[in-house]
Amino acid sequence: xxxxxxxxxxxxxxxxxxxxxxxxxxxxxxxxxxxxxxxxxxxxxxxxxxxxxxxxxxxxxxxxxxxxxxxxxxxxxxxxxxxxxxxxxxxxxxxxxxxxxxxxxxxxxxxxxxxxxxxxxxxxxxxxxxxxxxxxxxxxxxxxxxxxxxxxxxxxxxxxxxxxxxxxxxxxxxxxxxxxxxxxxxxxxxxxxxxxxxxxxxxxxxxxxxxxxxxxxxxxxxxxxxxxxxxxxxxxxxxxxxxxxxxxxxxxxxxxxxxxxxxxxxxxxxxxxxxxxxxxxxxxxxxxxxxxxxxxxxxxxxxxxxxxxxxxxxxxxxxxxxxxxxxxxxxxxxxxxxxxxxxxxxxxxxxxxxxxxxxxxxxxxxxxxxxxxxxxxxxxxxxxxxxxxxxxxxxxxxxxxxxxxxxxxxxxxxxxxxxxxxxxxxxxxxxxxxxxxxxxxxxxxxxxxxxxxxxxxxxxxxxxxxxxxxxxxxxxxxxxxxxxxxxxxxxxxxxxxxxxxxxxxxxxxxxxxxxxxxxxxxxxxxxxxxxxxxxxxxxxxxxxxxxxxxxxxxxxxxxxxxxxxxxxxxxxxx
Amino acid sequence: xxxxxxxxxxxxxxxxxxxxxxxxxxxxxxxxxxxxxxxxxxxxxxxxxxxxxxxxxxxxxxxxxxxxxxxxxxxxxxxxxxxxxxxxxxxxxxxxxxxxxxxxxxxxxxxxxxxxxxxxxxxxxxxxxxxxxxxxxxxxxxxxxxxxxxxx
Ligand code: SF4
Ligand code: SF4
Ligand code: FES
Numbered sequence: 001x002x003x004x005x006x007x008x009x010x011x012x013x014x015x016x017x018x019x020x021x022x023x024x025x026x027x028x029x030x031x032x033x034x035x036x037x038x039x040x041x042x043x044x045x046x047x048x049x050x051x052x053x054x055x056x057x058x059x060x061x062x063x064x065x066x067x068x069x070x071x072x073x074x075x076x077x078x079x080x081x082x083x084x085x086x087x088x089x090x091x092x093x094x095x096x097x098x099x100x101x102x103x104x105x106x107x108x109x110x111x112x113x114x115x116x117x118x119x120x121x122x123x124x125x126x127x128x129x130x131x132x133x134x135x136x137x138x139x140x141x142x143x144x145x146x147x148x149x150x151x152x153x154x155x156x157x158x159x160x161x162x163x164x165x166x167x168x169x170x171x172x173x174x175x176x177x178x179x180x181x182x183x184x185x186x187x188x189x190x191x192x193x194x195x196x197x198x199x200x201x202x203x204x205x206x207x208x209x210x211x212x213x214x215x216x217x218x219x220x221x222x223x224x225x226x227x228x229x230x231x232x233x234x235x236x237x238x239x240x241x242x243x244x245x246x247x248x249x250x251x252x253x254x255x256x257x258x259x260x261x262x263x264x265x266x267x268x269x270x271x272x273x274x275x276x277x278x279x280x281x282x283x284x285x286x287x288x289x290x291x292x293x294x295x296x297x298x299x300x301x302x303x304x305x306x307x308x309x310x311x312x313x314x315x316x317x318x319x320x321x322x323x324x325x326x327x328x329x330x331x332x333x334x335x336x337x338x339x340x341x342x343x344x345x346x347x348x349x350x351x352x353x354x355x356x357x358x359x360x361x362x363x364x365x366x367x368x369x370x371x372x373x374x375x376x377x378x379x380x381x382x383x384x385x386x387x388x389x390x391x392x393x394x395x396x397x398x399x400x401x402x403x404x405x406x407x408x409x410x411x412x413x414x415x416x417x418x419x420x421x422x423x424x425x426x427x428x429x430x431x432x433x434x435x436x437x438x439x440x441x442x443x444x445x446x447x448x449x450x451x452x453x454x455x456x457x458x459x460x461x462x463x464x465x466x467x468x469x470x471x472x473x474x475x476x477x478x479x480x481x482x483x484x485x486x487x488x489x490x491x492x493x494x495x496x497x498x499x500x501x502x503x504x505x506x507x508x509x510x511x512x513x514x515x516x517x518x519x520x521x522x523x524x525x526x527x528x529x530x531x532x533x534x535x536x537x538x539x540x541x542x543x544x545x546x547x548x549x550x551x552x553x554x555x556x557x558x559x560x561x562x563x564x565x566x567x568x569x570x571x572x573x574x
Numbered sequence: 575x576x577x578x579x580x581x582x583x584x585x586x587x588x589x590x591x592x593x594x595x596x597x598x599x600x601x602x603x604x605x606x607x608x609x610x611x612x613x614x615x616x617x618x619x620x621x622x623x624x625x626x627x628x629x630x631x632x633x634x635x636x637x638x639x640x641x642x643x644x645x646x647x648x649x650x651x652x653x654x655x656x657x658x659x660x661x662x663x664x665x666x667x668x669x670x671x672x673x674x675x676x677x678x679x680x681x682x683x684x685x686x687x688x689x690x691x692x693x694x695x696x697x698x699x700x701x702x703x704x705x706x707x708x709x710x711x712x713x714x715x716x717x718x719x720x721x722x723x724x725x726x
């Protein structure tokens with residue numbers, strides 16, 4: 001049912017049952033919010049969204065108050081503006097004064113509010129909170145002194161990610177956000193997905209940055225510094241430079257990285273092609289015996305840690321294939337290095353990822369052998385944009401270049417790893433060839449694209465029906481895993497992506513981008529695939545060459561040694 | 575300890591979230607504090623993440639997360655004691671014993687707890703050590719008391 005209400009002396013049409021805030025937004029009227037989160041129920045905690053309703057003594061929180069017939073609302077009356085201003089001043093009263101050095105300087109919601117409300121002086125002064133930084137996690141830094149207790153991280157971790165690492169601890173002025181037994185993050189159940197970083201309005205949760213390490217290595221003449229970048233990075237970086245969301249600037253990134261001084265530039269999509277070859281081999285072997293299904297993807301390190309902690313019984317089903325980042329890292333040091341007479345110890349291998357969990361993955365002990373790590377350091381899309389700015393490179397004015405050999409060609413299937421469902425699509429293309437000996441007529445699998453939530457999808461290959469399950473995000477993941485364990489869900493392949501939408505929406509991606517931007521990145525990946533000539537991993541000539549010269553064949557002992565791993569139960573407080 | 579907690583949980587065999595606080599109170603009564611182990615067991619029993627149990631427990635002053643020390647000092651922070659300067663008494667204790675309210679010293683000898691009014695307002699400021707009350711405290715007197723227990 002629809003009816004009219006009056007807002008700022010103008011009539012607007014609203015729907016029965018919706019909140020004042022949603023009605024205002026739909027009608028293009030902007031009211032600031034802090035604790036409110038799209039798709040989650042309102043808590044009314046911060047009160048920044050207050051408006052004046054005629055006949056009501058107190059201001060009401062528009063995010064939680066439903067519209068009522070013949071309401072008269074003022075969204076920016078002097079009383080409302082004054083109240084909002086006081087609230088923000090209170091939030092600032094005990095806030096550290098180090099904006100200039102803050103990770104979020106320039107893209108902080110608290111800063112924006114202070115500017116919008118014209119706060120020019122500190123009128124209210126409180127005791128500064130003196131909580132120590134939590135630097136324990138390789139992915140995320142917690143700075144409780146900057147926390148304004150909006151609770152968004154707690155809710156995203158509980159309600160979207162199903163991990164429940166965080167909660168409000170203590171009471172009153174001593175309240176902070178923390179983990180069970182107030183442990184440091186690295187010893188908690190956190191899976192490093194970074195969703196909390198993406199929703200934090202201030203710098204209280206931010207990524208653990210490694211730009212200094214990268215700069216030091218670039219300036220160290222004894223090191224041979226190589227770099228790889230994830231598939232989602234090339235369709236996301238543009239936004240950091242004010243270019244339209246979804247624009248692919250792969251070539252420009254190659255050129256910029258070369259200018260910065262990286263010795264060799266590689267595309268992680270090549271690693272993805274390798275991952276396809278190995279995963280398909282694994283599935284083929286299991287098809288022969290019909291046992292060991294489902295094969296569950298393990299390319300998302302946040303999901304892997306989730307499984308290790310919450311469902312160790314599911315680990316035997318996880319694909320033993322390392323992720324594309326680690327596979328490429330591994331062959332850089334074991335194949336590229338000797339081929340070019342370089343000591344693997346003097347290679348410093350950098351990965352640029354859309355992801356915070358990849359930082360954790362690179363540091364896992366399984367990923368280091370004889371003191372040589374597959375990947376030495378991981379930086380994010382955001383850190384890459386800073387690096388480019390630091391070197392004064394004008395990306396609008398450089399000519400695109402290509403990546404380096406011996407991994408200079410990738411298939412567009414490898415590129416699809418950047419989006420939810422893409423990993424499966426890439427695998428099916430090669431699986432089809434392996435099962436039938438024939439190439440696909442059309443390489444598109446529409447059912448696997450833009451899937452929301454968890455979905456079972458049957459596919460036909462040759463005469464055989466295979467069952468695929470896609471989990472786009474971890475919401476509802478318990479049901480899926482339990483279903484697999486008690487055999488009520490029978491599938492051949494299960495793809496699980498921790499970030500809703502997949503890596504295009506990862507925790508290392510540009511801040512302040514909306515759903516539309518994320519969709520644009522995904523569409524861009526599909527467009528790249530549309531026009532590319534090599535659409536499947538097994539058709540990548542350099543992949544075949546790598547097997548001929550070094551890895552022998554998929555699943556060989558050599559391949560197992562370099563490209564596979566296994567995971568074990570992890571004890572943390574759940 | 576695991577056993578003691580499990581026995582205790584038997585009487586809550588069908589309960590859910592709303593019995594969380596009584597369960598935690600029982601455990602504290604029985605064991606003296608809420609250990610990490612206890613929180614994990616309760617979490618499994620009720621199907622609640624440990625972060626949520628810890629969050630709730632830290633909301634209330636009554637729960638402690640470390641075992642009591644040999645000398646357990648309770649300081650009253652009711653209104654009357656506050657007015658008569660108990661805050662500086664707490665500071666003296668914290669400084670001398672090198673522990674904060676809610677903590678137990680590393681050697682397990684001392685623990686400090688700040689409690690709301692213990693009902694001896696006419697005697698403010700007042701503390702108790704292992705149940706023995708010391709009233710109308712001054713800075714001098716508390717220092718003396720601390721020397722005594724530390725000398726033992
Ligand atoms: S990174 Fe993910 S799992 Fe860790 S606290 Fe944040 S939302 Fe929770
Ligand atoms: S979905 Fe991608 S970006 Fe997100 S945690 Fe997993 S690997 Fe990282
Ligand atoms: S946004 Fe409405 S109360 Fe926080």
